[in-house]
Amino acid sequence: MTDASIFPHYAQRRPVRPIGGLRKRVFDVVGSLVLLVLFSPLFLLIAIAVKLDDRGPVLFGHQRIGHNGRSFRCLKFRTMVTDSNARLAAYLAENPAALAEWATTRKLRHDIRVTTTGKVLRKLSLDELPQLLNVLRGDMSLVGPRPIMGEEMALYGDRGNHYLRSRPGLTGKWQVSGRSDTTYEERIQLDSLYVEHWSFVGDIWIILKTVPVVLLARGAC
Numbered sequence: 001m002t003d004a005s006i007f008p009h010y011a012q013r014r015p016v017r018p019i020g021g022l023r024k025r026v027f028d029v030v031g032s033l034v035l036l037v038l039f040s041p042l043f044l045l046i047a048i049a050v051k052l053d054d055r056g057p058v059l060f061g062h063q064r065i066g067h068n069g070r071s072f073r074c075l076k077f078r079t080m081v082t083d084s085n086a087r088l089a090a091y092l093a094e095n096p097a098a099l100a101e102w103a104t105t106r107k108l109r110h111d112i113r114v115t116t117t118g119k120v121l122r123k124l125s126l127d128e129l130p131q132l133l134n135v136l137r138g139d140m141s142l143v144g145p146r147p148i149m150g151e152e153m154a155l156y157g158d159r160g161n162h163y164l165r166s167r168p169g170l171t172g173k174w175q176v177s178g179r180s181d182t183t184y185e186e187r188i189q190l191d192s193l194y195v196e197h198w199s200f201v202g203d204i205w206i207i208l209k210t211v212p213v214v215l216l217a218r219g220a221c
Helices: 021-053 084-094 096-105 116-123 131-137 150-164 184-196 200-215
Strands: 059-065 071-077 141-143 169-171
Touching: 021 071, 021 116, 021 131, 021 141, 021 200, 059 150, 071 131, 084 096, 131 169, 141 200, 150 184, 169 200
Parallel strands: 141 169
Antiparallel strands: 059 071
């Protein structure tokens, strides 16, 4: 359901069909099913590693904003300690530089909340594999804008309309254009360009470019 209280500027926006239509959706369903089967042994190994490193749950779900402003639970392998929110608040309160970095990028290059296993998963983007389930359910697409939290919509301004026209992606222009080496403004611009100039061939090209980016850990935190 759309939460107009989070981004009232878009509350009266008329719902639109996601870019790509049926062709993109069929590709997402088939692709996610194939990848889930192929990666099922890796899923098991990662789940064991996460559990052995830190006794909390294997999966982590965070509310993100999807197509037409619909909120959904974005799945990841858990890479942080179970009391991550409390640790983050305490760390930011004691470190002004980290607070400024967080306010600007919503990320920390030296994140004290990340577990040992989590660092490896993030480096190789393996923590995002459970999002294949989000793709299968229709929350996300294999390729699309970076899934964002509700409070981030204010940073998108008028370009938030571009974001809401598409399902968020497991990969996208941001992921193959520097990832964490890009500024937040650059990420927004890349998301907007993707939606404005979407093509099926473009999606295939982004997927092909994602492989070396992930294998070489380019732009990873």
